[in-house]
Amino acid sequence: MITDGRIVRLAERDRAKVQFLLDGEMRGALAGDTVLTAMLASGCALRKSEFGPELRAGFCLMGACQDCWVWQEEGPRLRACTTPVTEGMLLRTTPPESWP
Structure with a gap:
């Protein structure tokens, strides 16, 4: 059983692995995970209040x-709970300087 994050993956652990960058740190997920699932399975929080x-x-x-809004490194926001994670996503938990 994998217990690295806030949520514990009990099944479907044999799906393809994908990598994404969150706040400059490489994280792992499984194909088909939402961004939120990937973030919580590989860490303890979505963001600060x-x-x-x-x-x-x-x-x-x-x-x-x-x-669950998070930002893409290029600036646009996305909803972590409804967006599938993809290989090489560049995400951040705080708005970029260029964000309005």
């Missing part, structure tokens, strides 16, 4: 609450 020191892990997990 805007309102205090707490870490966030997403809320509704189905694209309704807007708690």
Whole structure:
């Protein structure tokens, strides 16, 4: 059983592996994972809260609450819970300097 992150993968561990960069750190995921699943399976949080020191892990997990926004290195945001992770994605948990 893999227990590196906040969520534990119990099944489907034989899918193809993909790599993505999160805040400058290489992370691993499995093909078919959402960005949120990949982030939580390879670490302990989605991002820091805007309102205090707490870490966030997403809320509704189905694209309704807007708690899981992350940024692509190029600037655009995406919803981590509904976006499939792809090989070589460049993601960040804080907005880039160029973001409005």
